[in-house]
Each structure stands twice: as structure tokens, then as C-alpha cells.
Amino acid sequence: MHKKIESSKSSVDKARAALSKRASLGEDIDLEKYTQSAEELPYQDAPSQLPDETREQMMRAGITLGDDSQRSGTIIQMDHSVIHSLARQEGIEVMGTNQALEKYNWLSNYFWKAVAVDSDKYTAHVELNQSNGYFIRALPGSKTLYPVQACLYLAKSNLAQNVHNIIIAEEGSELHIITGCTTAPREEPGLHLGVSEFYIKRGAKVSFTMIHNWTPEIEVRPRTGIIVEEDGVFLSNYVIMKPVRSLQTNPMARCVGDNAIARFNSILIAPPGSTMDLGSQVILDGKGARTEIIARAITTGGNIISRGYIEGNAPEVRGHLECRGLILQGGGTIHAIPELRGMLAGIDLSHEAAVGKIAEEEVEYLMMRGLTPDEATATIVRGFLRIDIEGLPPELNLELQRAVEVSQKDIM
Template sequence: MALEKDLLQDTQKVGYTGDSDVKLAVVNDHVEEFASVEKGITILPMFMAVKEFPWVKEKMWSLIAKNKDEYTQLAANEESLSGYFIHVAKGVKSSKPIQTCLFINMEKFVQTVHNIVVLEEDAEIYLFTGCATAHYVKTASHIGITEIFLSPGSKLNYTMIHEWADNVEVRPRTAISVAENAQFISNYISLKAVKHLQSMPTAYLRGQKASVSFNSLIYAPEGAYYDTGARIVFEAPQTHGEVISRSVTHGGTVIARGDLVAQAEDVKGHVECDSLLLSDGGLIQAIPVLETKVANVSLTHEAAVGKIAQEELLYLMSRGLSESEAKAMIVKGFLDVDTFRLPSHLRPRVDQVLKLLEQGGL
């Protein structure tokens, strides 16, 4: 199976090229294509996975409660099996990114998917997910349930890029169980308008020396509404977690959250929110929450919200740049994706979006 050319042109905008040895694309409510030819890595449509591996059904809804909110209830009632299942065998380390895509090409469609990812002991992969609507779709909804299970010593580097239409509502619900010495790295990028996006993944650090890092880059033009963040629950000692967000608003709303909950001693957690407000009419809120009933912990936060520094702007203009060019350069530097270790095929797309921001007269 392969995506049609017109679909592929849209999915490539969020990095899904379809050239990976391990890939799966969901279009609306059905799996359009999937392939798994790398030894030790299995990727299947969820409806096939629950038949082939009965234990997968037990994993579903074990980290996220069906009655968590109205969106999880809707997903549970739909009993959607159109998502993906990924299993990585013990000790397997993939050299290439696994590609997945959640795509909507039908006007006013409500997409519900349920994804399960399981890494066995000492396994390591780079998982990339691109989520988008077709260029001709204006209104739609997406509800994505994702539950991730990391066994001792495993590592998952997970990058997600969103590119929705202006009138799309998005409700991802994600939870991660992180065992001893396991590591979870999450990179989230969204640089376009969306009607309303609400996302607050929760990581449970359940084994000693487990660690998690949530990183996000968001640009909110006029009309966009982003309510994003992450929650880390430190259930075991000697665990570490951080929530790092960078956002820019040009008339849109950005709410940046970071919740740290310490339930064990000798844990370290940090929340960092940096935001730029480029024009009046936008809104930025940084909301850190630090919670502990244990004395021997270190939970910290820092936030910086404001406009572009005038001295930086004047310096660049003194070097021959116009005011809009200077602002664009500062914003592009602020939204630096180098630390995200993006696949090489994806970096040109991110650069293209940043170029469009510049042409829009920041």
C-alpha cells in the first residue's frame, strides 16, 4: 500500500515522506499504508494488533482513564482501532526514524485514534509523527489517545509536528510509563494557526534513574489558541524530568503549562517557559505547578514573557537590516530547532515555515 501522490504532497509538509522501512499512515479513520521490514520492530494498524497480540487490549486505557474528560469518553465510545501499534524487541536499536502520520482529508471529519507504543528492555528508537489536514480542508477535529510503555534501559526520542487548518480543534491525550534507567524525549513543534489545541501529556517515572524531557516550539498567529504543557509524576527516587517551552504569539493565545509532582525522595524537576509577544492583542500565560509532600526533592521553575528586546532590535538594524527583517531574525533564533535533532528531510520544511513568517512581516 502507498499514499496517493496528492496525499503525499500534503503529508510531506509535516515530514511524512513514506520512504521509511517502518511506517504507518492513518487517513481519516482508516490506515492508508503501513510497512515493517526492520528486524525486531513491529508496526501494525491497531485493529490488526489486538487480533495478533491479545495482550495489546490490556494495554489500552491502562495509562489513561476512559472517563478522564469528554474527549477520552468520546474516543472510548467510538472504540477506535484506527491508530497504530509499535513494538520494539529487547536490545533493538533502530538506525532510521520510524514514520507515522495522522491525516484528515475530509471536511468536518472527527478523527479518533488510539496508539500504543511498547519498547522492551534496552530498545531504542526515533519515532516521528506528523499530523495535518489536507490543504483544502478548513474544519475538522482530532482526538488522539497515545499510551507509551518504556521498559528498563530503553530510550524513545519522539518528535511530533502539527500543521492543522485554521478551524481545526485538536485534543491529544498522551501518557508515558518510564521504567528504571529508561529515557523519554518529547519534541513538539507547531508553527501554524489552529482553532483550539489542548495537550497535556503525563509521564510517570516509575523506576530509579528514569528520565523525561518535554520540549515544545509554538508560533501562534492571530486566531490561534494553544493550551499546551506536560505533567511529570516522580514515583521513584533518583529520577529527573524537565518541561521546556518556547512560544511566540502574533495575535494568538499561548498557555504554557508545566506540572511537577514529587512522590519520592531525591528527584529533580525543572519547568522553563520563554515567550515572545510580538503584537498587542495576543495573550501569553506561563503556568508552572510544583507539588511535593516529600522533603528531599529539587523542583524549580523559571519563566520569561515579554516583547523583543529593543537593544537587540536596534543592533541588528544598525547592521543594515530593516525592522521587519531584524524581528524575523530574532524570532527564528528564538524558535531554534537544532536541539530537536530533526530528521534531515524535515529541516527544510521547518526552515520554509520560518521563511513564511518572515515574509508575513513580523
């Protein structure tokens, strides 16, 4: 108990000192222009009773409310309030971060271990203005039958949502999570600051599928850290296909244990007016640790920076980074920045990056088989966005493909 107070006190001090520390990446956001407070919203026993337009937005972010029999748990946070949380499976815990802090006094030990509180002004701001977030945990050896779904919903105009999420997969457990971040269907400003810390213990496996469904005036600065222990697996799938004013995030996974695995798959589509700066960083510190980072970026007029960074610090580590960008319409840019850093002999890191338009040769090949130019283009884009995700349950893979295909129709 003593330790907890001490650690949180020092976090607060560090956060105060970092309040004006600009992030190294992304356009600087003036936090003053956003409202910090929001009224407490009532708890919903049956979230399927939420208004149609709210549920519709959530659905576009992969959250299903009508029939949640295919979910091992659900948590919904609207503005600052957790309006629903339910774990449907034994061994799986799902609740708001504040409630979890009350329940478990050890939980504070997990705060700011995977992400530094003084990383930048956004992490500092979340520490000083935290408004909940979700806590999802799989007890040792527990395996989710279905994914747990978590929704962060921004309802109030001009609000800053400052969430802190903690995800713990205890030894030998398996946790699949779908997170949908979305907002009321209005073109009004808002800020989403989300700190997420993942702890994947020995032999545990977490798949984290996040769909962002924003509106054109929203600014987003997620800050994510993942620690993967021996024989642990972390699998991230990130999809953003809707406009957002400004998004910058660069999650870092540290494979600290031997044979730990981290995989990142990202699908980004930037319409006009959107700026997306998205990276994935993996530090391979454990012997034989492995990673694969795959990004597919399409611009239809927006700007994308797609980063990747792999650092190999231990024997027999392997990493591959693949970034491909497709410019469907002029006016947008794709900037691919793949980086590899090897610190010793006997490691194996590689990357491939390609940015371009749709190859004429491919369109012709399909036309030769009888497809019209439009059908050919759609086939190529569909293929470009198709990532067969290793380790994801087939139903979840299917769901993800479906979400991608629905949004795809909008861009064609």
C-alpha cells in the same frame, strides 16, 4: 483471555459513564456536530502515488513518502482506515491498532493504563468510537536505525477521527518516531481525538517528534500518557506552527522507575484565530528521576496557554521547567502557567518563565553589527525557536530544525 474481556467491558462501562464529563481544560467541544463514520479507504502499496496535495500536506507534517529509505517504518491512517503500514527493520513492529489487537491478545492489557478511560468525554468517546490508530513496538534490545514515521490524516470534511495509539519500547530498546498529524488542505471543520499511551520499559529510550499541521477550522484534543520505567528515557518534541481553531492537550509522563528521564520540548506559534492550550506534566516517582520541560511560544495574534507541571515524590529527583513567550504582534495573548510540587526534602525543582516582546536592546545590538531591523528581528526569532535537543539523533534534530525554519518564513 478472560481478563481481556473483563477489562474491556469495564472500560466500556467507565467510558459510558464519562461520556458527558467535560474536560477540566479547554473550550468544550460539541461532539454531536461531527460525523463519526467514514468509508473504508483502499490500502496503498505505494503511498508515494497519493495525490500531490495530500503528499504536500504530509510533508509539512514531517512525513516523507518518496524516498523512505531514511525511515525504519511507515504507517499512514487516513480518516478511519490504515492505508499503509510497513516496518522496514527487524525488531520493529508497525501496524494499525486494530490489526495489532488481532495479532496480540495481550495488547488489551496496555489499554487505558497510561491514560484513564474516564479522564473526560474525549477519552470516553475514543473508547466507544475508536477508529484505529497506530501500534509501534521495539522488541527487547532492538534499536531503530532511522525514525519510524506515523501520519494521521483527516480527509473527510466534518469527521471526528478517534484514534488510539500504543507505543511500546521493550527493555533496552531504542525507538525514534516522527508523527505528523494533518488534514486535507481545505478550510473545513474536523475533529482529531487522539489517545496515545507510551510504555517505556527498563533501560529503553523513545524519542517522539510530533508535528501538527492543521487548518483553521480543526479542533484537536490529544490525550497522552507515558510510563517510564527504571533507567528509561522519554523525549518529546512537539511543533505546531500552523493555524488551528482549538487545541488543548496536557500529556502526562510518570517516571515510575529509578533514574527514569522525561523531557518535553514544545514549539508553538499561534496565528490570529488560533487557540492553543498546551501543557506537559511530569510526575517523578522513581528515585533519581529527572525531567526538563521547555516551551517556546510565539503569538502573531492567537492565544496561547503554556502550562508545565512537575511533581517530585521521590528522593534525589530533579526537574526544571522553562517557558518563554514572545508576542510578535498585538491582539494575541500568552499565558504561562508553570507549577512545581515537591513532596519531600532533598528534591530539586525549578522553573523560569518569561513573556514579552522582542527586546529593543537585542535588535540594536544586531543592528550595531550591520543587520537591518528586519534581519535582526528574524535572527532573534530564529534563535528563540532554536532548541538543541539532547538525545535526538543529529539527522532528526536537523530535520526538525528544517521544519521549524520552513514554517518560520510564514510568520515573518
